[in-house]
Amino acid sequence: MLKILSDILTDYKFFLGLFLSVPFAVFANLLTPKIEKFLSSRNYQLKQKRITKIKQEHQQVKQYYENRIILVEYLLINILKTIAIGFLMILFVTWLDSTFSASIANILANSLSKILVILGSLVIVNWTTNALDIYAKVKNYNDYQKEVSDIVQE
Numbered sequence: 001m002l003k004i005l006s007d008i009l010t011d012y013k014f015f016l017g018l019f020l021s022v023p024f025a026v027f028a029n030l031l032t033p034k035i036e037k038f039l040s041s042r043n044y045q046l047k048q049k050r051i052t053k054i055k056q057e058h059q060q061v062k063q064y065y066e067n068r069i070i071l072v073e074y075l076l077i078n079i080l081k082t083i084a085i086g087f088l089m090i091l092f093v094t095w096l097d098s099t100f101s102a103s104i105a106n107i108l109a110n111s112l113s114k115i116l117v118i119l120g121s122l123v124i125v126n127w128t129t130n131a132l133d134i135y136a137k138v139k140n141y142n143d144y145q146k147e148v149s150d151i152v153q154e
Helices: 002-010 012-066 068-099 103-139 141-153
Strands: none
Touching: 012 068, 012 103, 012 141, 068 103, 103 141
C-alpha cells in the first residue's frame, strides 16, 4: 500500500494533471454561459429563418390552391424543364462518345459523360421532388395549412 502511495506521489504526471485540471475546470465554468448564449441565439436565428421560409412556401401553395391553372402551369414548366435537360444530357453524351476515339480521350469522355448524367439526374430528381411536394401540399391543403399554423405558433 505504501509503495503504491509513494509511486503516485513521485509520479510527476499525477501532479501535472492535478494542477492543470483546476484552471481548466475554472475556464470551462466561465465559458459555459457564453457558449449557451451563443447557441441559444443561433438556434433562435435558425428557427426564424425556417419560419420565414415556411411562410413563403405557404403563400406559394396558397396561390396554387386558389388558382389551379397556375399550379398546372408550374407542373407543365417542370415537365418541360425535365424533358429539356434529359434531351440535352443525351445529346451531349452522344456527342462526347462519338467525338473522341483515342483511348485516353475516350476514357476521359466516358468519365465526363457519366458525371454529366449523374449531375443531370440529380437536377431532374430535385425538380421532380419539389414539384410533387408542392402538388401534395395543394392536394391536402387543409392538413398543410394546419401544419403550417402549428409550426408558426410554436
